[in-house]
Amino acid sequence: MTTDTAVLEGGLADRSAWSARDRCSISRAMQVVGTRSAMLLMREAFYGTRRFDDFASRVGITEAVAAKRLRELVEAGLLERRPYQEPGQRTRHEYLLTDMGRDLVPAALALMQWGDRYLSDDGGPLTLRHADCGGRIAVHVTCDRGHDVPLDQLAVEVNRPTRH
């Protein structure tokens, strides 16, 4: 294990162990939700969209693209395709968030927060609040001892993969 302190300041010394592209979790995450359509479909799922047509129209993509992405997201485990039946109707399918999909919310919110700040003239079209208390939502980087961690106090530890 190697520990570097204040990465954003001094840089990361030992990179050999993880510069391998295929182990980087950001890289892997981007392979799954690294297209505009995939992330926006997840956004829709967060907002409660369940049906194919709604996904396509609300995201603003063609049915062909929606079908392909949804299939990939189901296969990757972010969504679950489940049959359901309304009384007197034929069987349909709905797309539901899995735990894996739900846990992507912080990443989506972090992107939204960043976009609201830097890519929008009026702070963005949505304000998120804590349903219980009405406080405004923000995404924070914290440590498990409860400190809010400024970006210049991030340290990186390299975990070498266990060999056999």
Add this chain to the structure above:
Amino acid sequence: MTTDTAVLEGGLADRSAWSARDRCSISRAMQVVGTRSAMLLMREAFYGTRRFDDFASRVGITEAVAAKRLRELVEAGLLERRPYQEPGQRTRHEYLLTDMGRDLVPAALALMQWGDRYLSDDGGPLTLRHADCGGRIAVHVTCDRGHDVPLDQLAVEVNRPTRH
């Protein structure tokens, strides 16, 4: 203004105001860093990489792609291309994080955290710590009254654009 409570539970009723794709901050953010190479170049910048060749080799992309993405990231305002000169050397350029680029860190960390959890067999190649106290880093969704907000307690408020 319209407020919906517990979006992840009940769904979002009033979508007409923001379903316009071009105002969604997630969509805009994905236009800027929605490719694997762009996000990984930003990751490198977070880790202190400054030079063209290092960007290309550490991210594992060709120089052509690196050149194009870096140019776009500079143009979008996430990086700054600055000339510098070592004594006795000719002028070179380095790519430095701007505030806008630095503020993308939480989004990158959120993706990393998600990837560590769901796309890695061993928790991921890196552990991030708070340099001051050594505590493990995590990305949290909180409200400005200090509550940690569970994902099922997110409420959405739609801000209509001001007309004239």
Add this chain to the structure above:
DNA sequence: CCGTATCCTGATAGATACTG
């Protein structure tokens, strides 16, 4: 070192038309 130029492949995604 720091890129540019060219060529090529595959993925992303729009448009349109069609099926159960």
Add this chain to the structure above:
DNA sequence: CAGTATCTATCAGGATACGG
């Protein structure tokens, strides 16, 4: 409503070669 099929344009990105 929930897709599939086809056709097309644009973009992401690898390979290779070249220039300051």
